[in-house]
Amino acid sequence: MSGFVFNEKPINIESGEGAYLYGSDGTEYLDFGASYAVAALGHAHPAVTDAVQKQAEKLTYVQASYPVDVRTELYEKLAAVAPDGLENVWLCNSGTEANEAAMKFARSATDRSKIIATKRGFHGRTMGALAMTWKDKYKKPFEPLAGDVEFVTYGDEAELAEAIDEETAAVFLEPVQGEGGIHPAGTEYLQTARKLTEEAGAALAFDEIQTGIGRTGTLWACEGAGVTPDILTSAKGIANGLPLGATLVADWIAENPGNHGSTFSGGPVVCAAANATLDTIVEEDYPSHAAAVGEYLKAELEAAAEEHDLPVRDVRGQGLMLGVQVKRGANRVLKNLAISEQVLALPAGRTVVRLLPPLVVTEGHADEFVESFVEVTK
Numbered sequence: 001m002s003g004f005v006f007n008e009k010p011i012n013i014e015s016g017e018g019a020y021l022y023g024s025d026g027t028e029y030l031d032f033g034a035s036y037a038v039a040a041l042g043h044a045h046p047a048v049t050d051a052v053q054k055q056a057e058k059l060t061y062v063q064a065s066y067p068v069d070v071r072t073e074l075y076e077k078l079a080a081v082a083p084d085g086l087e088n089v090w091l092c093n094s095g096t097e098a099n100e101a102a103m104k105f106a107r108s109a110t111d112r113s114k115i116i117a118t119k120r121g122f123h124g125r126t127m128g129a130l131a132m133t134w135k136d137k138y139k140k141p142f143e144p145l146a147g148d149v150e151f152v153t154y155g156d157e158a159e160l161a162e163a164i165d166e167e168t169a170a171v172f173l174e175p176v177q178g179e180g181g182i183h184p185a186g187t188e189y190l191q192t193a194r195k196l197t198e199e200a201g202a203a204l205a206f207d208e209i210q211t212g213i214g215r216t217g218t219l220w221a222c223e224g225a226g227v228t229p230d231i232l233t234s235a236k237g238i239a240n241g242l243p244l245g246a247t248l249v250a251d252w253i254a255e256n257p258g259n260h261g262s263t264f265s266g267g268p269v270v271c272a273a274a275n276a277t278l279d280t281i282v283e284e285d286y287p288s289h290a291a292a293v294g295e296y297l298k299a300e301l302e303a304a305a306e307e308h309d310l311p312v313r314d315v316r317g318q319g320l321m322l323g324v325q326v327k328r329g330a331n332r333v334l335k336n337l338a339i340s341e342q343v344l345a346l347p348a349g350r351t352v353v354r355l356l357p358p359l360v361v362t363e364g365h366a367d368e369f370v371e372s373f374v375e376v377t378k
């Protein structure tokens with residue numbers, strides 16, 4: 001992965017704690033990227049570390065067909081927090097695999113092949129998920145992909161209505177586009193997508209790999225919109241750094257157990273990490289915390305942009321999934337943040353500074369970020 005920071009100043013990360021990462025030279029970095037939302041509870045969260053250590057001492061792996069308590073527990077936990085009706089859980093090892101499974105299940109359940117995805121959308125880099133991903137840069141060298149995907153303009157209800165037909169197996173949407181520049185779909189669009197897919201007998205699949213696990217202010221972004229899809233995919237923050245993906249599906253989508261699977265899916269150590277992560281997020285109500293701190297951060301950024309006349313076009317997003325659209329290129333801002341301020345964030349396209357801080361950040365961390373942002377953009 002090309003790095004705006006790493007080319008100029010290699011930062012060799014050695015450890016982390018909460019919202020901070022520490023370089024091997026002792027430098028402390030405020031982490032407002034959480035490595036693409038993976039460190040949902042921050043780095044080296046004690047509950048997760050403890051669960052991983054204890055499980056590693058007991059059993060690191062057993063094949064997925066042998067029941068093991070820690071995995072059964074995760075199935076139950078995910079079913080308990082799943083949006084209504086999505087209690088059928090498939091585990092895998094990454095986001096792209098969760099979407100691959102979703103594509104397979106939708107095709108199998110509907111006996112149709114056409115998939116509708118959105119412009120600017122991102123769903124992963126394996127051949128199926130990549131086929132639903134918009135950017136040519138990711139796709140072109142590897143074509144032909146697992147085709148029959150039609151792209152529509154994200155947020156355009158008429159175009160979606162036009163595209164969905166009796167051949168459509170599924171519509172794949174991110175409730176808030178992440179990689180594409182932090183664009184919330186808006187409740188109405190998601191509701192319309194729900195209505196149109198239902199009428200056409202197609203599955204509605206929400207890719208919540210980035211929006212899920214509390215990031216947008218509810219455990220799943222679809223809850224905030226009051227829309228329940230037929231398929232929901234999760235990964236990124238679900239095990240706070242261990243590789244886990246999950247595909248949650250409605251009864252009519254659920255596949256026979258023998259029809260799909262993978263060797264490492266639902267390994268005990270990963271499941272232990274996910275159980276600890278989910279428990280902590282739910283018990284300590286991090287979704288509400290993300291909503292509150294996110295709102296504060298967004299308001300402070302808007303106020304600072306106005307007060308200091310910063311080159312900012314827009315601050316948008318939901319909860320702790322925010323995008324700051326800047327006038328002169330995001331990478332320069334990100335590089336200066338990292339090098340001069342020891343603050344890490346992410347790009348989303350050329351002009352958007354993407355903020356996905358750990359959900360444990362406080363208003364104090366938000367102040368710290370805004371101060372640094374003003375420093376490098378004023």
Ligand SMILES: *Cc1c(COP(=O)(O)O)cnc(C)c1O
Nearest residue numbers: 094095096122123124209210235
């Ligand atoms: C990161 C991401 C993926 C891909 O997940 P991987 O674990 O990198 O395969 C898919 N969809 C969305 C929305 C993502 O943010």
